[in-house]
Amino acid sequence: MSEGTERTEVSTYVPKAQKAEWKAHAERLEMSQSEFVRSMVQAGRRGFELGEAEGRSPPTDPGGDGLEERVLTTLESTPEALSWEALLEAVSGDFEDRLDEALDSLQREDRIRYSGRHGGYVVTDGR
Incomplete structure (x- = not known):
């Protein structure tokens, strides 16, 4: 695997009922739980980026970025x-x-930092 495609583990905690719902949905889609969560996070991030910048996506392009054409x-x-x-x-x-570039930029601006104690990135008071 190249450096850009190297995989790493991500852990999160959700209510048991939420996990059961996600697992059932993943099974209906014939996906692993990892595939399901990864795809939902990616889809959600696209929605946040569009919502903040442009408002709602047009109904003919729900992903807002021509995903069907890219596929x-x-x-x-x-x-x-x-x-x-x-x-x-x-x-x-x-x-x-x-x-990676966004994290570097936010760290340079002292808006976030990596905290080993907290196991990830945290917001600082450097706004």
């Missing part, structure tokens, strides 16, 4: 079938690089 282009340019994981990786593009 078709990716599949047309690949001679073999792509797994869910491979397709997700292909259409998510440079998101990991953009996130």
Whole structure:
């Protein structure tokens, strides 16, 4: 795996009922729980980015970024079938690089910092 596609574990805590709902939904979609959560987070982030910048997405383009076209282009340019994981990786593009750049920028501005004690990034008082 290249550096940009290296996988790592993420943990979160949700109510048992929420996990059961997510698990059932993932099973209906024939996805693993990891695939389901990852895809829902990505979809949610796109919604937040659009909501903050442009308001609601037009009904003809619910993702706001031509995802259907990106999926078709990716599949047309690949001679073999792509797994869910491979397709997700292909259409998510440079998101990991953009996130890394955003974290670097926010840390330089002293708006966030990495806290080993808290196990992740936290907001600072440097606003």
